[in-house]
Amino acid sequence: MSKPFYITTPIYYVNDRPHIGHTYTTVLADVIARFHRMRGEEVYFLTGTDEHGQKVEKAAAARGITPKQLADEVVANYTELWKTMGMTHFRFIRTTDEDHKAQVQRLFKRLLDKGDIYKSTYKGLYSVSDEAYVTETQAKELQAQGLAHQLVELEEETYFFRLSAYQDRLLKYYEEHPEFVQPDFRFNEVKRFVEGGLQDLSISRTSISWGIPVPGDEKHVIYVWFDALLNYLTGCPANSWPPDLQLVGKDILRFHAVYWPAFLMAAGMFQPTTILAHGWWLMGEDKMSKSKGNVVRPDTLLRFGNDALRFYFMRDMQVGHDRGFSYEGFMDRLNADLANGLGNLASRTLSMIQRYRGGVVPMPTVLDDLDREMAQQLLAVFPEYLEQARANNFHGALDTLWTYLRTLDGYIVKAEPWKLAKDPANDPKLDAVLAILYRALRATALLVAPVMPELAQTLWESLGHATNVAETTFHGFALDGPAIGPIGEPKPLFQRIDKEKEMSEPETSAAPAETKPALDVPEIRETVDADTFFKVDLRVGKVLEAERVPKSDKLIKMKVDIGLEQRTIVGGIGKAYEPADLLNRLVVVVANLAPRKLMGIESHGMLLAASDSASKPYLVAPPADALPGFLVK
Numbered sequence: 001m002s003k004p005f006y007i008t009t010p011i012y013y014v015n016d017r018p019h020i021g022h023t024y025t026t027v028l029a030d031v032i033a034r035f036h037r038m039r040g041e042e043v044y045f046l047t048g049t050d051e052h053g054q055k056v057e058k059a060a061a062a063r064g065i066t067p068k069q070l071a072d073e074v075v076a077n078y079t080e081l082w083k084t085m086g087m088t089h090f091r092f093i094r095t096t097d098e099d100h101k102a103q104v105q106r107l108f109k110r111l112l113d114k115g116d117i118y119k120s121t122y123k124g125l126y127s128v129s130d131e132a133y134v135t136e137t138q139a140k141e142l143q144a145q146g147l148a149h150q151l152v153e154l155e156e157e158t159y160f161f162r163l164s165a166y167q168d169r170l171l172k173y174y175e176e177h178p179e180f181v182q183p184d185f186r187f188n189e190v191k192r193f194v195e196g197g198l199q200d201l202s203i204s205r206t207s208i209s210w211g212i213p214v215p216g217d218e219k220h221v222i223y224v225w226f227d228a229l230l231n232y233l234t235g236c237p238a239n240s241w242p243p244d245l246q247l248v249g250k251d252i253l254r255f256h257a258v259y260w261p262a263f264l265m266a267a268g269m270f271q272p273t274t275i276l277a278h279g280w281w282l283m284g285e286d287k288m289s290k291s292k293g294n295v296v297r298p299d300t301l302l303r304f305g306n307d308a309l310r311f312y313f314m315r316d317m318q319v320g321h322d323r324g325f326s327y328e329g330f331m332d333r334l335n336a337d338l339a340n341g342l343g344n345l346a347s348r349t350l351s352m353i354q355r356y357r358g359g360v361v362p363m364p365t366v367l368d369d370l371d372r373e374m375a376q377q378l379l380a381v382f383p384e385y386l387e388q389a390r391a392n393n394f395h396g397a398l399d400t401l402w403t404y405l406r407t408l409d410g411y412i413v414k415a416e417p418w419k420l421a422k423d424p425a426n427d428p429k430l431d432a433v434l435a436i437l438y439r440a441l442r443a444t445a446l447l448v449a450p451v452m453p454e455l456a457q458t459l460w461e462s463l464g465h466a467t468n469v470a471e472t473t474f475h476g477f478a479l480d481g482p483a484i485g486p487i488g489e490p491k492p493l494f495q496r497i498d499k500e501k502e503m504s505e506p507e508t509s510a511a512p513a514e515t516k517p518a519l520d521v522p523e524i525r526e527t528v529d530a531d532t533f534f535k536v537d538l539r540v541g542k543v544l545e546a547e548r549v550p551k552s553d554k555l556i557k558m559k560v561d562i563g564l565e566q567r568t569i570v571g572g573i574g575k576a577y578e579p580a581d582l583l584n585r586l587v588v589v590v591a592n593l594a595p596r597k598l599m600g601i602e603s604h605g606m607l608l609a610a611s612d613s614a615s616k617p618y619l620v621a622p623p624a625d626a627l628p629g630f631l632v633k
């Protein structure tokens with residue numbers, strides 16, 4: 001027998017309650033898990049929380065509670081949400097679980113004995129907000145963005161993992177396993193990163209205590225990413241290794257596509273088949289994240305139903321790409337596709353079968369060209385949907401299906417069944433129309449069951465089934481088979497949302513901006529006198545040209561008009577802005593900053609941007625009627 005399909009989500013940090021970014025990953029995993037079950041596979045689905053590390057230690061200290069108390073509190077939020085949402089994971093793993101701690105220590109010890117881990121001294125910078133060591137180049141970029149204050153100098157005895165020894169092996173593995181990272185463009189980024197050279201990785205800390213102790217050297221705790229990644233091992237039953245699919249956000253791909261396979265190579269274990277990196281839910285141009293105070297919590301959306309949120313996630317986000325969230329877009333999608341599209345089609349079809357055939361689904365005897373065309377389209381749409389879903393492309397699959405449902409609306413308009421019903425001579429044609437619509441709905445219930453389990457079940461029952469739709473497998477399903485019996489009680493599938501009313505409510509009329517947590521706001525810097533401050537020449541500039549600096553994902557080179565002259569300025573804003581977004585934008589320039597070289601390009605000035613210690617920069621914008629050259633004072 002083949003091994004169970006093993007799928008994982010990242011484990012979530014416990015310094016925040018879940019927002020829709022986290023919810024999205026888990027929904028995607030759950031949809032995929034359900035889809036594979038309906039393919040007849042056994043599925044093992046793991047999710048959980050990442051509870052150690054400096055971030056959590058600090059967050060707990062700020063609230064005067066222990067890290068474990070903080071973790072317990074946040075974990076309850078996650079487990080309750082997943083329960084409400086009907087997630088079908090088998091285990092919710094916590095990195096504070098005893099079996100996990102033992103596993104991490106065991107592997108640490110094994111790699112130490114093997115020589116893959118060794119003790120030395122780390123001297124350099126560390127970013128607490130990313131829980132990551134920072135290289136010289138990365139530090140320079142943060143400096144350029146005015147974010148250097150989020151770095152701390154570290155000089156401490158540490159255990160290193162011999163990552164450098166795995167560079168060639170990783171590259172070879174990537175070469176031989178083109179499906180290892182998806183999408184391809186992300187895989188290329190990973191390859192370029194590894195080709196750029198790998199340094200040994202510091203994997204223990206002595207300056208924090210909230211973590212798993214190094215066995216036999218307890219003043220060290222194990223680095224949070226070494227600890228966290230191993231959850232996939234701890235949480236996996238012996239018969240399920242290796243993972244078939246590991247879902248991650250693009251921000252944590254490097255940890256999963258470089259460190260994780262290297263740890264597994266060192267441990268002599270099989271690699272996961274595919275690591276799938278999805279994009280972010282954005283608010284405006286920014287990643288939705290706690291530190292930016294722009295998060296949307298799932299509870300504000302779940303009042304429209306669990307399935308509505310699941311459908312919106314799957315339908316609107318193309319896996320791999322970013323997607324902007326808006327309440328309006330959310331409501332429009334649900335009204336168009338669920339209240340109108342599918343909901344309408346189902347209620348029309350069921351009421352016609354009820355009215356014209358007393359609830360008994362007819363068997364068609366004659367098909368005309370149009371009927372045949374509709375029936376054939378279903379035979380093509382069904383496998384196409386399954387193929388797209390198997391490639392984890394639910395966005396495409398749902399698009400395929402909804403395009404077909406729209407065609408059926410047109411078919412009803414053309415066939416005019418209400419007219420056919422008036423003359424018994426048209427009975428064969430009416431039978432054909434009703435049977436085709438019925439079959440389309442039956443296939444739809446089956447196909448959407450992984451995405452919208454409750455809605456699919458309601459539809460399935462309305463179509464006359466007494467079984468659980470999720471227990472039906474796709475394979476071998478007779479698309480043109482007869483109905484199982486008379487149709488059941490038609491139930492509405494989705495209540496249309498009153499958008500006007502919703503938009504006037506405070507919860508949806510604007511993003512519920514949450515209060516920023518004190519933790520991410522940096523300390524006030526040391527006092528300077530007014531003379532010192534006024535030495536800084538700040539003035540309005542206008543961006544004339546912008547392009548990315550090759551080999552840097554952060555730096556953008558711009559030509560900026562500052563009234564008297566045009567300047568070349570290199571800014572570390574490439575993660576927050578695309579060059580095209582910058583053109584003709586008014587900015588505030590520090591005009592008398594000594595020139596400095598960034599990745600070989602001389603930068604004459606700096607742009608002011610707002611951010612806290614964890615977020616990306618927002619460019620400070622002068623009013624629209626300001627002109628290049630105006631002094632800012």
Ligand code: MSP
Nearest residue numbers: 010011012013021022050228229248249280281288
């Ligand atoms: N604890 C680490 C993961 C360790 S896995 C061994 C972590 N946790 S996290 O809570 O910060 O993020 C968890 C996941 O949520 C990541 O995959 C991240 O990409 C995802 N998301 C967080 N914000 C997101 C959006 N705005 N949009 C989509 N997903 C995002 O990283």
